[in-house]
Amino acid sequence: MKNREDSVIGIVGLGLMGGAFALxxxxxxxxxxxxxxxxxxxxxxxxxxxxxxxxxxxxxxEAMLPRCDLVFLCLNPQxxxxxxxxxMTFFKSGSLITDIAGIKxxxxxxxxxxLRPDLDFIPGHxxxxxxxxxxxxxxxxxxxxxxxxxxxxxxxxxENLEYLKNLIYRMGFxxxxxxxxxxxxxxxxxxxxxxxxxxxxxxxxxxDTEITxxxxxxxxxxxxxAMLNAPLWTELxxxxxxxxxxxxxxxEESLDALKTLIAEEAGTELESRLDAVRERRIKMQxx
Amino acid sequence: MKNREDSVIGIVGLGLMGGAFALxxxxxxxxxxxxxxxxxxxxxxxxxxxxxxxxxxxxxxEAMLPRCDLVFLCLNPQxxxxxxxxxMTFFKSGSLITDIAGIKxxxxxxxxxxLRPDLDFIPGHxxxxxxxxxxxxxxxxxxxxxxxxxxxxxxxxxENLEYLKNLIYRMGFxxxxxxxxxxxxxxxxxxxxxxxxxxxxxxxxxxDTEITxxxxxxxxxxxxxAMLNAPLWTELxxxxxxxxxxxxxxxEESLDALKTLIAEEAGTELESRLDAVRERRIKMQxx
Numbered sequence: 001m002k003n004r005e006d007s008v009i010g011i012v013g014l015g016l017m018g019g020a021f022a023l024x025x026x027x028x029x030x031x032x033x034x035x036x037x038x039x040x041x042x043x044x045x046x047x048x049x050x051x052x053x054x055x056x057x058x059x060x061x062e063a064m065l066p067r068c069d070l071v072f073l074c075l076n077p078q079x080x081x082x083x084x085x086x087x088m089t090f091f092k093s094g095s096l097i098t099d100i101a102g103i104k105x106x107x108x109x110x111x112x113x114x115l116r117p118d119l120d121f122i123p124g125h126x127x128x129x130x131x132x133x134x135x136x137x138x139x140x141x142x143x144x145x146x147x148x149x150x151x152x153x154x155x156x157x158x159e160n161l162e163y164l165k166n167l168i169y170r171m172g173f174x175x176x177x178x179x180x181x182x183x184x185x186x187x188x189x190x191x192x193x194x195x196x197x198x199x200x201x202x203x204x205x206x207x208d209t210e211i212t213x214x215x216x217x218x219x220x221x222x223x224x225x226a227m228l229n230a231p232l233w234t235e236l237x238x239x240x241x242x243x244x245x246x247x248x249x250x251x252e253e254s255l256d257a258l259k260t261l262i263a264e265e266a267g268t269e270l271e272s273r274l275d276a277v278r279e280r281r282i283k284m285q286x287x
Numbered sequence: 288m289k290n291r292e293d294s295v296i297g298i299v300g301l302g303l304m305g306g307a308f309a310l311x312x313x314x315x316x317x318x319x320x321x322x323x324x325x326x327x328x329x330x331x332x333x334x335x336x337x338x339x340x341x342x343x344x345x346x347x348x349e350a351m352l353p354r355c356d357l358v359f360l361c362l363n364p365q366x367x368x369x370x371x372x373x374x375m376t377f378f379k380s381g382s383l384i385t386d387i388a389g390i391k392x393x394x395x396x397x398x399x400x401x402l403r404p405d406l407d408f409i410p411g412h413x414x415x416x417x418x419x420x421x422x423x424x425x426x427x428x429x430x431x432x433x434x435x436x437x438x439x440x441x442x443x444x445x446e447n448l449e450y451l452k453n454l455i456y457r458m459g460f461x462x463x464x465x466x467x468x469x470x471x472x473x474x475x476x477x478x479x480x481x482x483x484x485x486x487x488x489x490x491x492x493x494x495d496t497e498i499t500x501x502x503x504x505x506x507x508x509x510x511x512x513a514m515l516n517a518p519l520w521t522e523l524x525x526x527x528x529x530x531x532x533x534x535x536x537x538x539e540e541s542l543d544a545l546k547t548l549i550a551e552e553a554g555t556e557l558e559s560r561l562d563a564v565r566e567r568r569i570k571m572q573x574x
Contacts, residue, residue, distance in 0.1 A: 127503030143385055147502060177500050178310035187501040190493055197545055198485060199331050205534075205541035206477055210572040213464050214474040215434060216414030218482035226568045237549050237557065247492075248546050252539070254492035255355045257536050262524045270524065274517035277487045278417035281513045283496040 004163055007033045010068030012061060012083065014039040014048060016130060018074030019138025024171035038064045044135035065090035070164075073099040076109045076232050077239060084111050093118045096160045102150045102188065102232075103240045104181035112153055120160045125149040125184065126173065127192075131227035140226050145174035149188075151181045151244045189243035195249060196233055197244070199226040250278055291450055294320045297355030299348060299370065301326040301335060303417060305361030306425025309340045311458035325351045331422035340390065352377040357451075360386040364394045364526060367454060368471050371398050372525050383447045389475065389519075390527045391438045391468035399440055407447045412436040413460065414479075418514035432461035436475075438468045443553045476530035483520055484511040484531070 009025060011018045014037045025031035033158045038058035039045055045057030058064040065071065065087060073080055080099055091097065097119060101107050108123040115121050127147040130140040148168050152161055165176055179187075202219070212219065239243055261270040296312060298305045302326045309365055312318035325345035326332055332344030345351040352358065352374060360367055367386055378384065384406060388394050395410040402408050417427040435455050439448055452463055466474075489506070490513045499506065548557040557564040 191502045191506040195509050201542040203564045203568045205537040210574045212571045212574045213479045218479040222482050225505050230558045234558040250492040255488040271517045272519040277490045278514050281490045282500045287497045287499045
């Protein structure tokens with residue numbers, strides 16, 4: 001893997017995210033070598049080949065992995081674990097592997113524990129997505145200016161980390177944050193999982209599907225992410241339940257405090273609390 | 288008010304919403320007669336005059352109201368009540384008045400009770416806004432395709448209602464729903480006020496303003512409306528507290544149900560509940 005311009009990049013799982021990676025790599029000239037992809041869905045592979053987004057498509061990872069210098073594992077967490085267990089022997093010696101799992105702690109620990117010593121695995125989480133899944137919707141998933149979290153392992157090679165970071169910026173991401181798996185899971189429980197739980201609860205609590213006739217955009221904005229990929233999010237919620245449950249409780253406490261102020265008609269206190277919220281949210285926007 | 292093409296339209300309160308009305312009326316040729324505005328803020332009036340958005344500006348409603356065939360009252364609910372009490376004698380006989388208050392029940396009942404018999408008041412609520420207030424941000428508040436709720440009174444003249452509805456569509460709104468003040472307040476408590484309370488609680492429960500480094504858009508979308516106009520929303524929450532508190536409780540119940548499924552690691556049940564949420568939200572989008 002000396003000449004990175006000749007690198008062969010492989011994408012495992014050509015769904016929404018895998019497809020978005022393929023597109024971002026091609027469109028930004030970030031994959032000047034070959035771009036390969038494997039998926040169980042032949043239609044996605046054919047579509048990607050027809051649109052010249054990938055160079056070769058594989059139904060069988062055993063045929064692709066030995067050729068790849070860099071592999072993006074775009075799989076749901078549990079599928080990722082099973083894939084690594086089954087395919088470990090097929091990775092090219094010295095290759096770099098990264099993933100996109102929305103939880104890092106347990107998942108990465110298991111992958112690391114069973115990793116072949118000649119492979120380098122850098123856990124990652126691109127903070128991008130779309131409520132519409134599948135390769136056909138990959139163009140809906142823009143990387144432009146988005147956050148990317150990396151939770152590097154101690155054993156990662158410095159030059160591999162630099163190469164991956166460079167590639168991430170070339171794909172259009174705006175900011176890379178390096179942190180631990182623990183901090184990732186704690187913060188993502190708030191910015192991502194708690195938000196999905198709230199959006200789901202908000203849709204769950206109203207049976208009238210015509211309520212949107214009375215919508216002005218707030219309800220729509222708060223619940224767009226409730227059109228979620230149920231199997232994936234079930235997995236993420238349960239896998240990260242310790243952090244997520246703590247966040248739900250924190251949120252419930254704030255909600256209850258506002259509810260009490262409203263019930264008590266405590267206008268002055270409510271207004272100053274809402275003012276503080278406004279100020280904090282403006283600061284968050286600038287961060 | 289025979290020839291509606293010559294109608295003089297007056298806007299009381301040239302803030303975000305009043306400004307957006309003035310813009311929408313001018314830009315769509317919906318105000319072929321004169322367009323007047325009054326506001327206590329001279330700067331807004333001067334800006335609107337300089338940009339030729341209004342024909343005349345007034346600091347004093349007593350000078351404007353006697354000339355207007357149609358008046359848009361773009362004021363916070365309590366200010367609206369004080370305004371009507373103080374200015375009632377100055378409205379032109381036979382003129383049509385409408386408002387934009389986000390709560391209808393009590394407010395409209397008080398206005399109606401004290402209304403001069405020769406005036407026609409049609410309560411309205413344009414479902415549009417922006418987290419940035421004031422006339423300078425009026426262009427951020429698009430009406431295109433948005434919902435408009437009317438809660439007509441029994442005494443409203445049919446031809447006035449038709450005229451107002453026509454004007455609303457000409458300003459770019461996509462759908463008008465006519466309903467009672469009670470139904471409005473019940474539904475708006477969900478689509479608007481509950482969403483603002485949730486967004487505020489979500490910001491309230493996290494002190495780290497750099498958390499957005501871990502954001503992928505969900506938190507940002509869910510909390511944009513937390514940058515709210517605190518005095519206005521305090522008023523709306525407290526005025527509509529009966530409906531709003533019931534909605535908060537409903538939401539809490541759904542949130543608690545999801546929390547329990549997560550805590551119990553009830554994957555199958557959680558997934559099917561999230562699937563149902565997804566389906567319902569898609570139906571809501573189509574409504």
